[in-house]
Amino acid sequence: MSSPAKDTMVQVNGLSVAYWHQGARVKALEEVTFTIPKGGTCSIIGPSGSGKSTLLYVLSGLMDNFSGEVLIEGKPVSRGRRKTALILQDYGLLPWKRVWDNAALGLTIRGVSNKEIEDILGPILQELGLWELRDRFPAQLSGGQRQRTGIARALALKPDLLLMDEPFSALDALTREALQQQVQRIWSKGNMSVALVTHSIEEAIFLGQRIIVLSPNPGRLMAIVDNPLVGQKDYRKTKEFYEMATKVRGILESDS
Numbered sequence: 001m002s003s004p005a006k007d008t009m010v011q012v013n014g015l016s017v018a019y020w021h022q023g024a025r026v027k028a029l030e031e032v033t034f035t036i037p038k039g040g041t042c043s044i045i046g047p048s049g050s051g052k053s054t055l056l057y058v059l060s061g062l063m064d065n066f067s068g069e070v071l072i073e074g075k076p077v078s079r080g081r082r083k084t085a086l087i088l089q090d091y092g093l094l095p096w097k098r099v100w101d102n103a104a105l106g107l108t109i110r111g112v113s114n115k116e117i118e119d120i121l122g123p124i125l126q127e128l129g130l131w132e133l134r135d136r137f138p139a140q141l142s143g144g145q146r147q148r149t150g151i152a153r154a155l156a157l158k159p160d161l162l163l164m165d166e167p168f169s170a171l172d173a174l175t176r177e178a179l180q181q182q183v184q185r186i187w188s189k190g191n192m193s194v195a196l197v198t199h200s201i202e203e204a205i206f207l208g209q210r211i212i213v214l215s216p217n218p219g220r221l222m223a224i225v226d227n228p229l230v231g232q233k234d235y236r237k238t239k240e241f242y243e244m245a246t247k248v249r250g251i252l253e254s255d256s
């Protein structure tokens with residue numbers, strides 16, 4: 001087993017995953033290798049079917065049927081890791097619970113006291129602009145507000161590894177950009193490692209210090225692009241952002 005550096009949060013070595021479907025073996029990922037540093041953000045981009053969601057399931061510990069090595073903080077990935085949080089596309093909100101209770105759900109399940117929940121959740125809801133909406137039900141929220149509630153729930157658990165599967169895909173362009181900006185601010189505080197799956201080249205570049213590019217099915221590693229200007233003011237409007245988008249697009253198109 002290789003020994004990861006102390007500043008590495010995620011280390012993936014030669015990861016391959018296959019599913020069985022109607023008696024046939026369907027390859028999802030083949031020999032994928034990369035790392036995510038502690039406190040670093042990483043976008044995972046690739047066409048439909050390139051194994052992006054599969055990769056997140058493996059990192060979350062939900063899927064253990066793989067070959068290769070997956071280490072989180074130097075230890076083999078496991079389902080019970082309490083400091084890993086996963087946010088899925090449908091936000092996972094319970095329709096009969098108010099914003100507050102939906103955001104508190106993970107803490108409630110862990111048996112955290114109401115007093116402690118208040119102390120943890122208050123600042124998070126404030127930061128995400130949800131405080132005034134805390135008594136609403138999900139049906140009374142916009143898509144962006146629902147997504148922020150899902151993010152609040154994950155942040156309340158104080159994860160050191162946050163995994164997000166296309167979290168903004170259902171949102172209109174402006175809401176999406178505003179929310180990207182908001183999560184970028186939270187992440188830039190640097191105490192969390194983040195892996196974000198996306199179809200969007202723009203989103204990958206706006207949010208990931210490192211961009212993992214996967215090939216069409218089965219997903220192989222096409223490139224790891226370092227994106228050091230992430231978080232820079234008005235990055236989206238710069239020449240460098242445009243050049244980075246052209247570079248990532250070129251890599252994606254080189255295998256289609």
Ligand SMILES: Nc1ncnc2c1ncn2[C@@H]1O[C@H](COP(=O)(O)OP(=O)(O)OP(=O)(O)O)[C@@H](O)[C@H]1O
Pocket residue numbers: 019020021026027028046047048049050051052053054055199217
């Ligand atoms: N439960 C399953 N059984 C059989 N095959 C599956 C299963 N889940 C995924 N696959 C296949 O594995 C491959 C990778 O799927 P995955 O959902 O990880 O890709 P993706 O890149 O996230 O796709 P998308 O961008 O469309 O969400 C695809 O070919 C898919 O059809």
